[in-house]
Amino acid sequence: xxxxxxxxRERFLNELLDLLRIPSVSADSKFKPDMLNAAxxxxxxxxxxxxxxxxxxxxxxxxxxxxxxxIDASLPTVLIYGHYDVQPADxxxxxxxxxxxxxxxxxxxxxxxxxxxxxxxxxxxKALETMLAxxxxxxxxxxxxxxxxxxxxxxxGSFVSAHKEMLxxxxxLISDTSIIANDVPSIxxxxxxxxxxxxxxxxxxxxxxxxxxxxxxxxxINVLCEMIASLKDENGHITIPGFYDNVEDLTADQRAALxxxxxxxxEYKKDLQIDDIMGETGYxxxxxxxxxxxxxxxxxxxxxxxxxxxxxxxxxxxxKISMRLVPHQTDxxxxxxxxxxxxxxxxxxxxxxxxxxxxxxxxxxPTDSLEYKAAxxxxxxxxxxxxxxTRGGGSIPIVAxxxxxxxxxxxxxxxxxxxxxxxSPNESYGLFNYYKGIExxxxxxxxxxxxxxxxxx
Amino acid sequence: xxxxxxxxRERFLNELLDLLRIPSVSADSKFKPDMLNAAxxxxxxxxxxxxxxxxxxxxxxxxxxxxxxxIDASLPTVLIYGHYDVQPADxxxxxxxxxxxxxxxxxxxxxxxxxxxxxxxxxxxKALETMLAxxxxxxxxxxxxxxxxxxxxxxxGSFVSAHKEMLxxxxxLISDTSIIANDVPSIxxxxxxxxxxxxxxxxxxxxxxxxxxxxxxxxxINVLCEMIASLKDENGHITIPGFYDNVEDLTADQRAALxxxxxxxxEYKKDLQIDDIMGETGYxxxxxxxxxxxxxxxxxxxxxxxxxxxxxxxxxxxxKISMRLVPHQTDxxxxxxxxxxxxxxxxxxxxxxxxxxxxxxxxxxPTDSLEYKAAxxxxxxxxxxxxxxTRGGGSIPIVAxxxxxxxxxxxxxxxxxxxxxxxSPNESYGLFNYYKGIExxxxxxxxxxxxxxxxxx
Numbered sequence: 002x003x004x005x006x007x008x009x010r011e012r013f014l015n016e017l018l019d020l021l022r023i024p025s026v027s028a029d030s031k032f033k034p035d036m037l038n039a040a041x042x043x044x045x046x047x048x049x050x051x052x053x054x055x056x057x058x059x060x061x062x063x064x065x066x067x068x069x070x071x072i073d074a075s076l077p078t079v080l081i082y083g084h085y086d087v088q089p090a091d092x093x094x095x096x097x098x099x100x101x102x103x104x105x106x107x108x109x110x111x112x113x114x115x116x117x118x119x120x121x122x123x124x125x126x127k128a129l130e131t132m133l134a135x136x137x138x139x140x141x142x143x144x145x146x147x148x149x150x151x152x153x154x155x156x157x158g159s160f161v162s163a164h165k166e167m168l169x170x171x172x173x174l175i176s177d178t179s180i181i182a183n184d185v186p187s188i189x190x191x192x193x194x195x196x197x198x199x200x201x202x203x204x205x206x207x208x209x210x211x212x213x214x215x216x217x218x219x220x221x222i223n224v225l226c227e228m229i230a231s232l233k234d235e236n237g238h239i240t241i242p243g244f245y246d247n248v249e250d251l252t253a254d255q256r257a258a259l260x261x262x263x264x265x266x267x268e269y270k271k272d273l274q275i276d277d278i279m280g281e282t283g284y285x286x287x288x289x290x291x292x293x294x295x296x297x298x299x300x301x302x303x304x305x306x307x308x309x310x311x312x313x314x315x316x317x318x319x320x321k322i323s324m325r326l327v328p329h330q331t332d333x334x335x336x337x338x339x340x341x342x343x344x345x346x347x348x349x350x351x352x353x354x355x356x357x358x359x360x361x362x363x364x365x366x367p368t369d370s371l372e373y374k375a376a377x378x379x380x381x382x383x384x385x386x387x388x389x390x391t392r393g394g395g396s397i398p399i400v401a402x403x404x405x406x407x408x409x410x411x412x413x414x415x416x417x418x419x420x421x422x423x424x425s426p427n428e429s430y431g432l433f434n435y436y437k438g439i440e441x442x443x444x445x446x447x448x449x450x451x452x453x454x455x456x457x458x
Numbered sequence: 459x460x461x462x463x464x465x466x467r468e469r470f471l472n473e474l475l476d477l478l479r480i481p482s483v484s485a486d487s488k489f490k491p492d493m494l495n496a497a498x499x500x501x502x503x504x505x506x507x508x509x510x511x512x513x514x515x516x517x518x519x520x521x522x523x524x525x526x527x528x529i530d531a532s533l534p535t536v537l538i539y540g541h542y543d544v545q546p547a548d549x550x551x552x553x554x555x556x557x558x559x560x561x562x563x564x565x566x567x568x569x570x571x572x573x574x575x576x577x578x579x580x581x582x583x584k585a586l587e588t589m590l591a592x593x594x595x596x597x598x599x600x601x602x603x604x605x606x607x608x609x610x611x612x613x614x615g616s617f618v619s620a621h622k623e624m625l626x627x628x629x630x631l632i633s634d635t636s637i638i639a640n641d642v643p644s645i646x647x648x649x650x651x652x653x654x655x656x657x658x659x660x661x662x663x664x665x666x667x668x669x670x671x672x673x674x675x676x677x678x679i680n681v682l683c684e685m686i687a688s689l690k691d692e693n694g695h696i697t698i699p700g701f702y703d704n705v706e707d708l709t710a711d712q713r714a715a716l717x718x719x720x721x722x723x724x725e726y727k728k729d730l731q732i733d734d735i736m737g738e739t740g741y742x743x744x745x746x747x748x749x750x751x752x753x754x755x756x757x758x759x760x761x762x763x764x765x766x767x768x769x770x771x772x773x774x775x776x777x778k779i780s781m782r783l784v785p786h787q788t789d790x791x792x793x794x795x796x797x798x799x800x801x802x803x804x805x806x807x808x809x810x811x812x813x814x815x816x817x818x819x820x821x822x823x824p825t826d827s828l829e830y831k832a833a834x835x836x837x838x839x840x841x842x843x844x845x846x847x848t849r850g851g852g853s854i855p856i857v858a859x860x861x862x863x864x865x866x867x868x869x870x871x872x873x874x875x876x877x878x879x880x881x882s883p884n885e886s887y888g889l890f891n892y893y894k895g896i897e898x899x900x901x902x903x904x905x906x907x908x909x910x911x912x913x914x915x
Contacts, residue, residue, distance in 0.1 A: 028766030205730040212852030216752035219736035230687035273662040277806035279676040295673035304757035309485035349734040395669030
């Protein structure tokens with residue numbers, strides 16, 4: 002198969018670049034037409050790859066693309082999951098090249114979605130093509146690529162439960178995560194959950210003159226700042242009553258294993274150009290960003306933000322706040338206690354509103370499962386090194402739901418790197434990683450089929 | 459003179475409406491041409507009123523309009539000060555009619571600048587016309603209308619010191635303040651000073667994925683909120699070391715006099731539609747908004763503020779913060795201690811920058827001065843009630859400078875009302891107030907001339 006991949010290297014890349022040119026931003030309704038273009042593009046590439054089914058399913062939100070290649074009912078079935086939507090690209094002024102005009106620089110593809118997740122899910126379509134063209138397909142394949150992952154997959158849950166039969170499979174393979182380094186392969190065995198809310202603090206019924214009213218009435222921005230500040234104590238511990246009630250405490254061994262992963266604090270600070278890190282007292286950076294819950298303000302706005310100075314005491318202030326959750330916390334429970342607490346700490350001089358955006362459950366994959374072993378063997382074969390199990394800090398809300406609805410585990414075999422700048426300006430994906438993924442995926446199928454049916458191999 | 463004013467009622471109003479149609483926003487450079495249009499309009503109206511001099515003086519910023527009518531060197535000279543620039547009109551969506559298309563509704567003029575300060579300084583031009591047309595001018599008159607009051611009058615200081623001879627006068631008359639009610643005339647005997655800064659908090663060198671990095675590095679928005687929250691304690695007391703060192707404590711009598719002014723807390727809350735007020739413990743609303751210093755965030759922004767949700771950990775966050783100052787505090791001193799303190803409370807994980815916007819000194823007029831007595835007599839004559847001395851919460855940075863440079867006091871004889879919504883959407887000015895001002899100003903000249911030269915009267 003390697004030779005086939007090498008012969009088609011250029012075409013495999015150009016197809017991805019075409020996909021990256023479509024600004025499929027799910028969060029902003031003005032990109033709705035581009036979302037459909039992206040879905041059609043994905044459907045057509047799946048069918049060209051040799052699938053015997055490739056369709057677009059409408060949902061209440063953005064459509065889901067589904068395709069499959071069923072070769073033998075006696076063989077295991079692998080469901081590929083990915084998403085064709087991307088994060089908004091702003092702030093545009095920080096991009097060195099336009100986010101939707103991909104460029105190759107220093108062996109990397111620069112574009113919004115190059116890694117998250119277009120570059121990663123497209124590897125699977127090219128891997129399928131490769132396995133079929135070289136008659137190496139060892140499993141039945143189903144592919145589901147959604148368009149709402151970056152906005153919480155709000156409609157995928159109902160889609161999945163409405164199509165359980167169509168989606169029935171033995172395991173789910175997802176490439177939407179990272180490895181530690183190109184010479185240090187790793188597999189994420191856990192993801193954090195997410196609760197995302199928007200809050201509004203309203204004071205007077207109109208913007209006021211800060212001289213005439215200043216000092217006499219609540220300033221919604223000052224109040225919002227005070228409320229946000231009060232959500233953490235001096236140890237970076239979240240103060241919302243009950244927030245940690247269901248958080249699992251790792252054993253000393255689990256913590257040791259986690260902290261055994263290679264991590265260079267000086268490199269980390271140098272890459273981010275920060276003089277110091279900041280986080281919850283008593284935990285390492287690896288723990289803070291993977292097995293501990295967080296609370297971050299993702300956006301804040303209020304008052305006059307134009308050029309120059311305006312002495313206004315604004316009528317309201319807003320913020321977008323998200324919390325990353327860890328196993329045994331649920332997004333519904335955290336949404337409820339956050340809302341209750343936030344409302345309870347508001348002074349009588351303002352009115353507050355909490356609007357939920359989206360959420361998702363945390364997730365953990367056991368490292369003794371067949372799919373984990375298959376991924377481990379595949380990566381060891383392609384990288385020449387056994388991958389390290391890690392815990393990821395990000396969230397793919399849907400994986401927990403897959404387990405509930407389809408009754409099988411997901412395996413997170415991703416090929417990104419921390420330097421890919423996901424969700425940031427100048428997102429990129431290494432050519433090495435793109436081709437390494439296309440090379441590794443067929444090996445997963447090979448080993449998974451063998452492990453499922455030892456007789457046949 | 460009353461009959462002349464009545465005969466020209468309509469024209470006096472239409473001229474003001476024409477001035478209000480010019481969007482002379484000094485804070486935003488895109489309005490530069492409109493600023494010049496406004497200056498030329500004012501110059502032409504001054505000369506039409508009968509001044510024997512009316513010119514536009516260029517400055518490093520927006521131009522100053524100057525005019526004069528010198529009738530007799532033995533008579534006192536009054537310098538009129540006002541400003542033709544206005545506050546930015548946003549948020550536009552909250553205006554019931556376009557801010558620069560004035561409309562008359564319920565006997566009020568709705569437009570940005572209708573009260574602050576176009577409506578108020580234009581009364582003086584019409585009063586001058588009236589005094590000349592009816593041969594009632596009893597003083598020499600100088601008129602200086604600037605274009606940078608809303609952005610701190612940064613260039614007026616050098617203009618004044620460069621033209622001391624031209625501006626020489628016995629007193630300065632300013633209408634840029636309010637009365638308590640149309641049947642409760644008052645004169646502001648004090649103004650708060652102002653220190654206005656913009657702050658920036660920078661974390662990592664790029665926006666980050668809040669899942670991958672969340673919990674491990676400083677979030678500049680959270681940090682900014684914590685820093686802002688720490689600037690006040692639970693009593694609404696500002697925590698910046700030395701902030702209150704020079705604040706004058708009023709005597710029990712002074713406080714009693716101040717609080718004797720009519721004030722209805724229930725009305726106040728009803729007008730603003732708030733359930734409760736908020737401010738420094740131990741002081742009344744009147745005191746909090748006039749003789750006590752404040753710290754208000756006038757604007758804040760950072761991270762993703764678009765539609766939907768973006769799980770970003772932003773690289774930086776910004777805020778505009780202003781402090782209202784009271785007698786004996788100086789804007790330079792407060793700027794210095796704010797900057798020092800704000801930098802000192804920043805955690806090592808972020809970098810902060812404090813950029814000064816503009817400032818001004820607080821000011822107090824003695825109530826035993828000739829100009830105060832003249833204003834008191836003029837208002838008593840036109841309103842039929844003796845005006846109450848009050849302390850204003852707003853700032854006219856330039857008045858303290860006038861005293862330094864020109865060696866004379868300013869008298870703040872304003873005709874606005876709290877309901878005028880200065881700096882807010884739907885700013886308005888009462889027709890009653892506009893005409894009452896035109897009627898009262900000549901009476902000030904009459905009484906001032908008489909008080910200065912008892913012999914002549």
